[in-house]
Amino acid sequence: MTDQTLLTIDDIDVVYDVDPPVHAVRGVSLRLERGEILGLAGESGCGKTTLAYAIQRLLRPPAVISAGGVIFHDRDGDDIDITALGTDALRRFRWDKVSMVFQGAMNALNPVKNIGSQLEDVFLTHRPEMSRAERRAQCAELLEIVQVGRDRLRSYPHELSGGMRQRVMIAMALALKPQLMIMDEPTTALDVLIQREILQQISELRSRFGFSVIFITHDLPLLLEISDRIAIMKAGEIVELDTPANIYRGARHEYTRTLLSSFPSLTGDRGGFLRTGEAR
Numbered sequence: 001m002t003d004q005t006l007l008t009i010d011d012i013d014v015v016y017d018v019d020p021p022v023h024a025v026r027g028v029s030l031r032l033e034r035g036e037i038l039g040l041a042g043e044s045g046c047g048k049t050t051l052a053y054a055i056q057r058l059l060r061p062p063a064v065i066s067a068g069g070v071i072f073h074d075r076d077g078d079d080i081d082i083t084a085l086g087t088d089a090l091r092r093f094r095w096d097k098v099s100m101v102f103q104g105a106m107n108a109l110n111p112v113k114n115i116g117s118q119l120e121d122v123f124l125t126h127r128p129e130m131s132r133a134e135r136r137a138q139c140a141e142l143l144e145i146v147q148v149g150r151d152r153l154r155s156y157p158h159e160l161s162g163g164m165r166q167r168v169m170i171a172m173a174l175a176l177k178p179q180l181m182i183m184d185e186p187t188t189a190l191d192v193l194i195q196r197e198i199l200q201q202i203s204e205l206r207s208r209f210g211f212s213v214i215f216i217t218h219d220l221p222l223l224l225e226i227s228d229r230i231a232i233m234k235a236g237e238i239v240e241l242d243t244p245a246n247i248y249r250g251a252r253h254e255y256t257r258t259l260l261s262s263f264p265s266l267t268g269d270r271g272g273f274l275r276t277g278e279a280r
């Protein structure tokens with residue numbers, strides 16, 4: 001482990017205790033660095049969401065973490081054993097240290113409350129000592145940060161586009177300045193241009209605030225663009241973990257090559273991927 005390590009996942013196993021049992025995550029070990037964007041890719045059902053949930057102890061029965069552990073290396077120096085946290089500590093941990101943007105999260109906004117008061121609720125619950133004026137100022141600033149704009153504080157969800165609602169969810173996830181954001185297919189429901197804008201913004205925000213991101217998607221080309229490293233999952237295991245350039249140019253695992261070849265945009269005449277500021 002280096003000083004820069006944020007999360008150490010050590011040989012974790014997750015089983016859904018159904019008949020027959022489903023061994024969804026198998027012996028996954030991983031170190032996530034501070035400020036790193038780690039892409040997690042793999043076909044449907046390979047265990048990506050189960051792993052993301054296990055990291056935050058969000059799993060519900062019949063899921064059981066049957067082996068291994070997860071340690072969060074807090075920026076104040078503490079090592080937090082996530083598997084050992086009690087209920088209250090876990091609740092604080094989840095918003096304060098780690099936040100999550102779920103698939104289709106934009107549809108989770110309350111339709112009868114304006115955006116401002118939904119953002120304020122995060123502070124009311126987790127920062128009860130804050131004054132009303134402070135809360136309001138923070139909410140306005142958050143909407144500026146995600147480029148929705150403070151003039152939308154009083155808007156209701158139905159008055160916003162899908163992309164804007166998803167940005168509001170990202171603002172909520174950012175509210176308490178977490179050290180890790182886990183994003184599970186956060187932009188899948190949006191059109192491609194809006195997806196790109198939002199991803200660009202996530203990348204800028206992590207440079208500005210220094211949080212790490214675990215970004216889950218089926219969309220490997222997208223991960224090639226935005227990730228610092230990419231983990232490829234297959235049948236519960238991480239079969240390859242490398243930089244986008246190495247994955248693109250020299251994937252070691254047959255399965256990774258198969259995944260890459262399933263995206264014609266990467267392999268056709270216009271093949272090649274281009275990251276901002278990089279020559280092809």
Ligand SMILES: Nc1ncnc2c1ncn2[C@@H]1O[C@H](COP(=O)(O)OP(=O)(O)OP(=O)(O)O)[C@@H](O)[C@H]1O
Nearest residue numbers: 016018022024043044045046047048049050051062
């Ligand atoms: N509640 C459950 N009970 C039994 N098996 C489950 C349950 N939830 C998930 N699984 C199984 O665990 C395995 C991993 O599922 P998981 O949702 O983590 O995969 P995923 O890679 O995130 O898939 P997707 O990309 O479709 O979201 C799959 O075989 C799935 O069928």
